[in-house]
Amino acid sequence: MHIPLRAIGVFHAVARTGSVTRAADELGVTPSAVSQQIQSLEVSLGATLIGKSGRNVVLTEAGERYFEMIQAEIEGIAEATQRIRGFRSVTALTVRASPSLATKWLLPRLASFIDAHPDIELRLDGTNEPTTFQRENVDLEIRHGTGQWPGLFVEGLVEERFRPVCAPQVAAAGSLDAAELLRFRLIHSVKSQAQWPHWFELAGVAPTERWRRVSFDRTHMAIDAATAGFGIALESDLMMSTELKAGRLVCPVRNPPALSLTTQWVTCPPDHLRLGKVKTFLAWLKHERDIWRSERDRTL
Known part of the structure; x- marks a missing residue:
């Protein structure tokens, strides 16, 4: 049984890059040659593998399934070939x-x-x-x-442990009760799974006033802001382990409630x-x- 290895390799490149043009550039051939190989493979398999959505290439259900089945093997063959030829030593x-x-x-x-x-x-x-x-x-x-x-x-x-943290110049370690945090600007990490309302609930504190806050959509930005003295952040010990170890961040709350999440x-x-x-x-x-x-x- 003839196996159209060249056409399979071309299909793999198109499916991986999501583009006939990018696959052609990678393979050093024309987009027309790529399309011909795909058509040849589709005829051999008796199934349509690739369709179009506007200018984009999309895999059909059969194409997605076929790519899933051949991906690891093709990449393994490519890596083995490069190693044997000495083209890549890593x-x-x-x-x-x-x-x-x-x-x-x-x-x-x-x-x-x-x-x-x-x-x-x-x-x-x-x-x-x-x-x-x-x-x-x-x-x-x-x-x-x-x-x-x-x-x-x-x-x-x-499992990460979340706690309030700030720069030592904002508040010393263990110097505040949970309710006293409301006197400070609170740093909100928008995408974090641990949020201030839940932490205050665990601490038995019901905020009565609108708090001052600044929000960031990336955890590393919230940690850097707390380190710079912007206010007090609620963050994971995994993410801020370097800052905690160096003493650039401290937990200002006495006996903070436990909040652990993966x-x-x-x-x-x-x-x-x-x-x-x-x-x-x-x-x-x-x-x-x-x-x-x-x-x-x-x-x-």
């Missing part, structure tokens, strides 16, 4: 994470991974947009949310867990998580 690994987690927690620790695994070329993609794994070249994502993503491998990174989740298609580079990164990530958690728990 394995590329793309990890996606929110800008806040990437900046505040991952980046300060990445040197140990890079030094220990010189054969892995790491790309850290910082974005809040969830990955469409069938169409994007992302191996693993650490996603902010509730952990409810059917069809994907999902595992919580760690908001960061390791996720990918189950098939990605077979890849050696993903296994290696996951093992490193969990090791770093365990070190951080042990250090945190010792300071309580």
